[in-house]
Amino acid sequence: MRFADSSMDKHPLLTIRQLDASYGPVQVLFDIDMEVYRGEIVSIIGPNGAGKSTVIKAILNIATPCAGNITFNNREITKLPTHGVAALGIGYVPQGRIVFSNMSVEENLEMGAFLMKEHLARKVAVDKVFDQFPRLRERRRQLAGRLSGGEQQMLAIGRALMLDPTLVILDEPSLGLSPKYVDIIFEHLIALRDDGRTLLMVEQNAARALSTSDRGYALELGKNRYTGTGKELLANPAVRQMYLGGGNTLSTAPESFHENASPTACNAPTSLSPTSLSFHRTMGHTT
Amino acid sequence: MESLDILFIVQLLIAGLLAGALYALLACGLNLVFGVMRIINVAHAELMLIGAYFAYVLYTFFGLHPLISLVIVVPVLFGLGQLMQRLFIERVVGQHELSSLILTYGLSIVLMNLGLAVFSADFKSIPVLQGSIVLGEMITIPITRSTAALVAIVITLMVYLFLKKTRLGKAIRATSEHPKVAEICGIDVVRVRMLTFGLATAMAGAAGVMLSTIYSFSPETGADFILKCFAIIIIGGMGSFSGAFAGGILLGVAEALVAGFFTTQWSEMVAYALLVLVLLIRPTGLRGIAYAR
Numbered sequence: 001m002r003f004a005d006s007s008m009d010k011h012p013l014l015t016i017r018q019l020d021a022s023y024g025p026v027q028v029l030f031d032i033d034m035e036v037y038r039g040e041i042v043s044i045i046g047p048n049g050a051g052k053s054t055v056i057k058a059i060l061n062i063a064t065p066c067a068g069n070i071t072f073n074n075r076e077i078t079k080l081p082t083h084g085v086a087a088l089g090i091g092y093v094p095q096g097r098i099v100f101s102n103m104s105v106e107e108n109l110e111m112g113a114f115l116m117k118e119h120l121a122r123k124v125a126v127d128k129v130f131d132q133f134p135r136l137r138e139r140r141r142q143l144a145g146r147l148s149g150g151e152q153q154m155l156a157i158g159r160a161l162m163l164d165p166t167l168v169i170l171d172e173p174s175l176g177l178s179p180k181y182v183d184i185i186f187e188h189l190i191a192l193r194d195d196g197r198t199l200l201m202v203e204q205n206a207a208r209a210l211s212t213s214d215r216g217y218a219l220e221l222g223k224n225r226y227t228g229t230g231k232e233l234l235a236n237p238a239v240r241q242m243y244l245g246g247g248n249t250l251s252t253a254p255e256s257f258h259e260n261a262s263p264t265a266c267n268a269p270t271s272l273s274p275t276s277l278s279f280h281r282t283m284g285h286t287t
Numbered sequence: 288m289e290s291l292d293i294l295f296i297v298q299l300l301i302a303g304l305l306a307g308a309l310y311a312l313l314a315c316g317l318n319l320v321f322g323v324m325r326i327i328n329v330a331h332a333e334l335m336l337i338g339a340y341f342a343y344v345l346y347t348f349f350g351l352h353p354l355i356s357l358v359i360v361v362p363v364l365f366g367l368g369q370l371m372q373r374l375f376i377e378r379v380v381g382q383h384e385l386s387s388l389i390l391t392y393g394l395s396i397v398l399m400n401l402g403l404a405v406f407s408a409d410f411k412s413i414p415v416l417q418g419s420i421v422l423g424e425m426i427t428i429p430i431t432r433s434t435a436a437l438v439a440i441v442i443t444l445m446v447y448l449f450l451k452k453t454r455l456g457k458a459i460r461a462t463s464e465h466p467k468v469a470e471i472c473g474i475d476v477v478r479v480r481m482l483t484f485g486l487a488t489a490m491a492g493a494a495g496v497m498l499s500t501i502y503s504f505s506p507e508t509g510a511d512f513i514l515k516c517f518a519i520i521i522i523g524g525m526g527s528f529s530g531a532f533a534g535g536i537l538l539g540v541a542e543a544l545v546a547g548f549f550t551t552q553w554s555e556m557v558a559y560a561l562l563v564l565v566l567l568i569r570p571t572g573l574r575g576i577a578y579a580r
């Protein structure tokens with residue numbers, strides 16, 4: 001199925017409204033607003049520590065927001081437990097291409113379809129993903145820990161596709177991959193969109209992400225800074241200078257995703273903004 | 288002379304294997320819990336004693352043979368384990384290690400004193416038939432011991448296959464590796480942890496039932512076992528199921544050999560000597576890539 005005519009949809013598939021989030025006493029997201037419409041590729045860009053991953057983790061309730069709300073398909077999901085999100089049709093590819101490395105490629109995919117209770121249904125779903133990623137089929141019995149980085153990223157994407165999600169959320173899908181695999185991964189992302197899926201991704205490789213995206217959001221210090229179509233953002237001098245210039249495409253170490261430091265309530269009298277405001281250059285929003 | 292020596296060694300090896308099978312069953316459960324929750328359950332041996340006393344009660348009041356009791360004890364302890372996870376252990380998952388150590392240590396003390404109050408400190412045992420099969424005139428295989436070992440091995444193997452082959456078993460393995468990613472896959476990790484603790488408790492209970500057929504036990508018997516279990520899971524590799532199995536068998540055999548060639552007192556030290564030895568050669572244990580296999 002295709003939803004190429006996304007402009008016809010009045011209601012966004014995913015809406016984020018006035019989202020605040022904090023880790024312990026440190027608030028990292030301030031009043032974030034975002035929308036994702038069916039059939040779009042939307043990118044979130046921004047420098048290290050801008051809060052990109054936290055936005056995504058809030059959608060999945062891995063990070064608990066302290067204010068604001070998130071709706072998916074007109075349904076409020078702000079407080080939905082993480083394990084309930086997959087069933088709604090949201091697939092997630094975490095930062096750092098995390099796979100179950102002591103399990104085989106096939107078992108990793110089966111885990112992606114954990115909610116399918118029928119063994120046969122899982123097999124069929126695994127086969128569908130193998131059709132998309134023939135490389136994974138060749139390695140089906142290998143331990144995922146033995147795959148190359150690019151193959152692991154394919155596996156992580158494949159796992160997120162197992163339940164045939166409407167929305168696929170990807171955190172830094174090209175981070176740390178060889179240029180060849182970056183190309184391959186982006187081809188796959190476009191193929192996913194052409195397949196009728198909606199994509200929301202975080203990318204450090206902002207130029208690449210924006211040129212692939214329908215729309216983008218640029219974050220800075222946990223706030224919405226700019227938004228627009230991919231082309232507009234690419235053409236915007238301010239965005240070019242802040243996000244596409246100075247070293248932002250450098251890759252960082254994969255973050256400690258499995259650590260237990262999940263954010264707590266927003267009691268946060270301390271926030272980053274007062275001190276860090278001095279960094280801000282005053283620039284208008286693009287439209 | 289020589290053949291006598293070899294027979295003697297074979298006899299010791301058999302004795303070691305039989306004892307090791309029970310260690311293995313116990314240690315596999317302990318390591319399963321550690322793998323999934325990063326919690327060391329200090330009360331694990333007390334769970335075993337619950338199984339042993341349960342079998343004792345069923346024998347004294349209803350005359351049930353421990354092998355039959357197994358069918359009752361295992362499911363009851365599976366449920367009890369899930370309940371304990373839900374009520375107590377879940378609260379310390381992801382907390383500082385000290386919290387879980389203190390909680391489970393407290394649990395072991397409570398259970399032990401409960402045992403003392405109800406059953407007294409006297410040693411109990413279940414007098415089941417203690418025959419032997421004699422092979423080739425020289426090698427004797429004690430029937431109850433080998434039955435206990437066989438049951439232990441079969442249960443361990445069944446749990447292993449469950450982890451390897453079934454959807455829920457794989458979810459347990461996935462959760463032990465990356466709980467957050469497992470959740471994203473739709474796995475309710477709280478329920479997985481209940482299942483895990485239930486399984487480990489049932490395994491410990493089964494070990495206790497089999498123990499009751501071959502040893503006499505008191506509420507304080509847990510202490511010897513838990514220390515050996517700690518040694519076993521470090522020897523085998525923390526979080527590794529197959530490592531705990533190998534470590535359990537290894538300890539059983541090593542203890543038997545030392546007891547045979549030296550004295551039983553020396554064999555009490557074997558666990559720790561083995562521990563030091565393995566850590567010197569392989570710091571991560573036998574099956575060690577740090578965590579969870």
Ligand SMILES: Nc1ncnc2c1ncn2[C@@H]1O[C@H](COP(=O)(O)OP(=O)(O)OP(=O)(O)O)[C@@H](O)[C@H]1O
Nearest residue numbers: 023028047048049050051052053054055252261262
């Ligand atoms: N688990 C955590 N505990 C405490 N602080 C955290 C945690 N995760 C992230 N932070 C902090 O929150 C802020 C936003 O982090 P986030 O991971 O969302 O940024 P990001 O835009 O994804 O950065 P990167 O490009 O490095 O992935 C950063 O200042 C970071 O140091």
Ligand SMILES: [Mg+2]
Nearest residue numbers: 052053095255
């Ligand atoms: Mg990030």
